Amino acid sequence: MVKVRTLIALAASRGWNLYQMDVYNALFQGDLYEEVCMELPHRFRRQGESKGMMMVTYRRQKMDHETSKGILLNQRKYALQLVSDLGLGGTKPAATPIDLNQKFTSQEYDQHTGASGDEALGDASADQRSIGRLLYLTITKPDISYVVHTLIEFMQAPKRSHWDASVRVVKYIKKDPGMGILMSSVQSNTLSCYSDVD
Secondary structure, eight states: OOHHHHHHHHHHTTTTTOOEEEEEEEESSSSSOOOOOOOOGGGOOOOOOOOOEEEEEEEEEEEEEEETTTTEEOHHHHHHHHHHHTOOTTTTTOSSOOOTTTTOOOOHHHHHTTTTSSSSSSSOOOHHHHHHHHHHTTTGGGGGGGHHHHHHHHSSOOOOHHHHHHHHHHHHHHTTTTTEEEEEOOOOOOOOOOOOOO
């Protein structure tokens, strides 16, 4: 994904036109806009055939979020679907993706220290699926990267506190689902780096 973001940033700074192309099978999709022929790979050819041709249709469209300032990459639709799937549509959004000084521990740590009150989840699949979907959102939402990567460490045996933290991240995303990364159209040959190191 880094390569794709780099290409989009380069296109934005150089003023190149970008198009999104969705490839469909002609049998399953509506009207034929343009015709494209391509050679079939060897494993799809019948024995004895030297060449095979197939026809596909594609829809070409200008990227949705191109402006004079650049290209905005976001996953608004995906973020809203995640909020909806977790049933958080009517809840209040969170101001931050994680509580200040939030500490996570593993079940093994709790057993060794005698800590109680944070039970293991009976079915870890919902938490694992949620973390996986949040990981996909980190592509355009770097502000949630720290907490998501921290929660990934506990995916094998999640506890109630881990689930609550992932729900809080989704509530934070709900606050501004269209937030993303702006690939600036200003041409510059400088590299900007940001760090939050004490």
